[in-house]
Amino acid sequence: MIKDYESQKELRDGYDFCIIGAGPAGITLALKLAGNGRHVLLIEGGGREYSPTSQDLYQCPSTGLEVYAEETRLRFLGGTSNHWAGRCRPFEPSDFSVGPPVHLPGWPIPFAEIERHLPEAMAIVDLPPNAGFKAINPALDGADFEADRFLLSPPTRFAQKYAKELNETEGLDVFINCNCVDLEFDSKTGRLATIVVSDYKLHKERVTAKQFILATGAIENARQLLNSESLAAGGIVTKDGYVGRCFMEHLNVELGTFILKEGQEKGSREYFTTDAFVAEHGSGKGNVSASLVAEVKSYGRTAAIKSFFENLICDVGVENKIEFITKFDCPGDGVIGTLIEQFPNPDSRLSLLEERDALGVRKTHVHWELALADRNTVKVIGLEMAKCFADTGLGLVKLEQCVYDVDVPLKVNPHAHHMGTTRMASSPDFGVVDENCKVFGVENLHVAGSSVFSTGGASNPTMPLLQLALRLAEHLNSLS
Ligand SMILES: Cc1cc2nc3c(=O)[nH]c(=O)nc-3n(C[C@H](O)[C@H](O)[C@H](O)COP(=O)(O)OP(=O)(O)OC[C@H]3O[C@@H](n4cnc5c(N)ncnc54)[C@H](O)[C@@H]3O)c2cc1C
Structure with missing residues (x-):
């Protein structure tokens, strides 16, 4: 049953599981656990719709590269699935078998652990069973790039698709406008004793449960841990530890432009680095998409001429002919976009600010930076x-200088894929959660979402994070 915590203060005591955050990860987990006959509480900080009051709590300034942390997340029921694009690409065996070429280990679990949950994760985001991740274009000759394989979810809006189940599943209490504002750790028992929740009028109360799961997205999962004074006092969150570190994005770099050779198919193309390429160059992975632009950008003298003609439209009213000239695209001109892997880097990180938000939770700051190894990945790709x-006769490419000259600042945008801030590792020396997504040093606190990614590959994160949420549900259901 979905209740509004602003008006219904009906939280019960002693839930089996308390899940914080109702985005794709939290909703998936809640339905799996409650479906197994457990008493589950799912708390969501936002309401049923977007509200500035809730969204304001996502303010998070950045230094280094711009993350757009407020614009790339949504803080209400269904989370950021309320505007995700639905592109789904599975992780690959090599994401798990080959560690990153930095001083940090990769995933501590085998690929099979995530692969076995793929069919169920696909169904959750409305991908047809046995659809297969198909290439939309042929591979490029040679061993460097293969055709990329992905599927598009409708895209599934979790709050809408799962509204009935959230309302009707036996044993599941969902509270909206119910914000987690503190995690209270008891160092004597080594367990989280309670969490503190608050509505927007600052009415606060404590919630108890056997197990707690953070599912508030990669930035907030780390923020919740960093904000807890009792976790710091208990030595769980330390200055030199990994909470908030290794913030990763997928690099959105425009490599340059291309002219298609005559006779080549005009449709969009998507390529993906092969494992052989990555091994040869010691680079990360990357998707490269080549598509024709609707309108060619003009620079210098051409821009002035184009602008002159555009202004003529207003002056003399010969719209059709002038519009034809100003909007004319040279056949074959196109841009090359990317979605490129960033390696985990402890200096790319979230840290806590002294300033507090309207609910009294300390704000965070994100510093997103690229290591030289990431510049190398962009350059070799x-x-x-x-x-x-050129070799395959597809066309001619003009690369941006910042792509091949690492001394020129790289023009890079995020893809709204936040990852790595509570990374999975086999020991606290390299991460925050263990193989079961349990926070090191806390018996009953787990994390769901892409914050646990040890590496991010070049696959869109939502379907893999659902695979991990299903795996976590299996583990939690096995606990007595
Ligand atoms: C424009 C855009 C396009 C995207 N396209 C794609 C795509 O094509 N493919 C893809 O794989 N991914 C895409 N993504 C990323 C995708 O949206 C995320 O990977 C996904 O939503 C993460 O799910 P989540 O449940 O971990 O976190 P979220 O969806 O962020 O959900 C977290 C939930 O926690 C709640 N919450 C936060 N703090 C608290 C608190 N203190 N107390 C209680 N509740 C709290 C929030 O309100 C929210 O509902 C896109 C993102 C954007 C912005």
């Missing part, structure tokens, strides 16, 4: 893709 275009 750019150079090798340009060569492939």
Whole structure:
């Protein structure tokens, strides 16, 4: 049953599981656990719809590269699935078998552990069973790039699709406008004793449960841990530990432009680095998409001419002909976009600010930076893709200088894929959660979502995070 905590103060005591955050991860977990006959509380900080009051709590300034942390998340029922695009690409065996070429280990679990949950995760985001992740175009000749394989979810809006189940599943209490504002750790028992929740009028109360699960997205999962004074006092969250570190994004870099050779198919193309390419260059993985632009950007003298013609439209009213000239695209001109892997880097991180939000929770700041290894990934993908275009007769590529010259600042945007801030590892020396997504040092606190990613590959994160949420549900259901 979905209740509004602003008006219904009906939290019970002693839930089996308390899940914080009702986005794709939290909703998936709640339905799996309650479906197994457990008493589950799912608390959601936002309401049923977008509200500035809730969204304001996502303010998070950044230094280094711009993360757009407020714009790339939504803080209400269904979370960021309320505007995700639905692109789904599974992780690959090599994401798990090959560690990153930095001083940090990769995933501590085998690929099979996530792969076995793929069919169920696909069904959750409305991908047809046995659809297969198909390539939309042929591979490029040679061993460097294969055709990328992905599927598009409708995209599934979790709050809408699962509204009936959230309302009707026996044993499940869902409270909206119910914000977690503190995690209270008892160092004598090594367990989280309670969490503190608050409505927007600052009415606060404590909630108890056997197990707690953080599912508030990668930035907030780390923020909740960093904000807890009792976890710091208990030595669980330390200055040099990994909570908040290794913030990763997928790099959205425009490599350059291309001219398609005559006779080549005009449709969009998507390529993906092969394992052989990654091994040869010691690079990360990457998706490269080449598509024709609707309108060619003009610079210098061409821009001035174009602008002159555009202004003529207003002056003399010969719209049709002028519009044809100003909007004319040279056949084959296109741009090359990317979704590129970033390696885990402890200096790319979230940290706590002294300033507090309207509910008294300390704000966070994100510093997103790229290591030289990431610049190398962008450079080799750019150079090798340009060569492939020429060698295979597909077309001619003009690369941006910042792609191949690492001394020029890279123009990079985020993909709204936040990962790595509570990374999974086999020991607290390298991460925050263990193989079962349990926080090191706390008996009953788990984390769901892409914050647990040890590495992010170049696959969109939502379907893999659902696979991990299903795996976590299996583990939690096995606990007595
Ligand atoms: C424009 C855009 C396009 C995207 N497209 C894709 C795509 O094509 N493919 C893909 O794989 N991914 C995509 N993503 C990313 C995708 O949306 C996220 O990976 C996914 O939503 C993460 O799910 P989550 O449940 O971990 O976190 P979220 O969806 O962020 O949900 C977290 C929930 O926790 C709640 N919460 C936060 N703090 C508290 C608190 N203190 N107390 C209680 N509740 C709290 C929030 O309100 C929210 O409901 C896109 C993102 C954006 C912004």
